[in-house]
Structure formats: structure tokens, C-alpha cells
Amino acid sequence: MRRRTALALAAALALTATGCADPARNDPPATGASSAAAAYPVTVGTVTLAARPEKIISLSPTVTEMLFAIGAGPQVAAVDDQSTYPAGTPVTDLSGFKPNAESVASRQPDLVVLSTDTNRVVEQLTALKVPTFVAPAATTLDDTYRQITELGALTGHPAEAAALTQRMKDDITKITAGLPQRAEPLSYYYELDPTYYSVTSKTFVGSIMSSLGLQSVADAADADNKAGGYPQLSQEALVGADPDVIFLADTKCCQQSAATVKARKGWAGITAVKTGQIVELDDDIASRWGPRVVDLVRTVADAVAKVPA
DSSP states (O other): OHHHHHHHHHHHHHHOOOOOOOTTTTOOOOOOHHHHTOOSSEEETTEEESSOOSSEEEOOHHHHHHHHHTTOGGGEEEEOTTOOOSTTOOBOSOOSSSOOHHHHHTTOOSEEEESOOGGGHHHHHHHTTOOEEEOOOOSSHHHHHHHHHHHHHHHTOHHHHHHHHHHHHHHHHHHHHTOOOOSSOEEEEEESSTTOBOOOTTSHHHHHHHHTTEEETTGGGGTTOTTTTOOBOOHHHHHHHOOSEEEESOTTTSOOOHHHHHTSTTOTTSHHHHTTOEEEOOHHHHHOOSTTHHHHHHHHHHHHHHSOO
8 A cells, every 4th residue: 555655646746976986876975075165055946054954854765865875874864764775774763655744843853855745744844944855756867866966955965966966877878878779669567566557658767668768568558647657557458468578666565576477367478478578676776766776777778688679
């Protein structure tokens, strides 16, 4: 249910440093003079900070990964109950799905970052004099780069944020450079859960797939975008669509694997099953569109390269 809620939130949102860290691991980059020299006050959107925040609360796993990747980890005092990466994050029982303003404010943060304004929490925290920044679910890679840049400005790590986004862009360029040229895009089914919820080309994941020469078999099921890019498919439709590649983003939550897919009744004739093109993804990497999106691109590109042109 929590996973379905997260998908619904993502759909709704879609509608309306100079260090040498590896962005795939979220190692904090080396801090330099740029951080110490960051000028305040700083204004990003509707949030103005008079001084560098030293007690940040993140209520978004994606934001948490971004903060640590730009070197702001030591400034993070608490994170939500789903922010499990990188190791050592100060996980609490705070909810990012249904934030409680009083519980958050009681920790006396000087900056709160979340991904959605459920329960009118931004209004409540603002009334309590707590600076609150909303970084909604990205719909494109450019959104991810922009949010990293904004967090860099707010936290006093603008150079580190710029370096991180540049590394991500360079890595993605290198990863995609050698992909085979095809006359037609490969078709794919991207599984969010075993009840066949999927993604269309209009989503963040869909845009990544499109850039790698793939087209979602779910596009026809949400041509009017009423499902926000996250339609539920029928087994009959999936078998009939005969995808070239299957991506499983439910290996952790729902224990799905290449073996469980092969065992599904009626799936033996699907091209992806017959050719063994079933890719097991890390659920977290597949759903947190921050620095580790490079890992997602690499995994998908590796799968695409294995399919004969």
C-alpha cells in the first residue's frame, strides 16, 4: 500500500563541489573554500535563509541522497523512515508520506526539505517559523540537476552541487555513447509491482528509457495520461504486447525475480522471457531520482546493449 501511495504521489506531482566522489555511491565530495565562502542570505524559490543551515531535516529519500552527495551530510540532523541510503543516515520515525508538522518542528530544524506538501505541512511549518523547501518528484533529468543545484545553494555547497551534476552528465554521456543504433526502438515492460502497474514514456523513468532507445508497452494504456503515467496493465495486454525487455522494479518490495516471471502462467511465449532479457533492478535506485540515477541508466544501457541490433 505504501508503494502504491508513493506512485500516486509521483503521478500527481508530474501533472501539476570539486571533490572526486563517486555519485553512484553518494560519497560526500571533499569540501573546499567554496562552501565556506557561500554567501548568505540565500533565496531559492520562496525560501530565504539568513545563514547556513546546520540542522536539516529531510523527509524525502531522494533529497537525503542529494544532500549527502553534495557534502551536506554533516548538516543533516534527521531523515524520514524511508531514507536508508547512504549508510549511517540519521533515520527516525518521521514520515515523508504524511508529515506531522508538530513532530518535525519539535526537533528545532533550521531547514526542512520534503517532496510533497501533504497535510498542508508547509503552511503549518511556515507558521511555526521553520523554513521549508519542497523538491517535488522529478519528471526529467533536468529536474534532478536543478534540485541538486538548489540544495547546493541552500546548504552552502554550490560548487559541490555543480561538480556533482557535471559528473552525472559526463557519466551518462559515456554510458550511452556506445549503444547500438536501431531502426525501431525496443519495447519494454517496467514492473512496479506484481499487479502489473507500470510506467509510460511520459514519466521520469520513461524519459530515461526513451533516451536509451526503448518504448514502453504501457503507453497505449494511458494515452490520455489520466493515470498520470502509471497505469495498471492486464496480463492479457502484457502478453499481447510481447515486450523485448522486462525490467523488475519490485525485487525488494515484492520478491520478484527473473525466476518468478518465467514461472508466470502464459508468459513463456513473451520475447523477453524466451531470450532471457529480464532485468532485476534495485527498487530504491529505480525510485530515487537523485545521484544514483546514473546507476539506473548504466543498468538499463547494459541490458539494451545485450539485445541484438
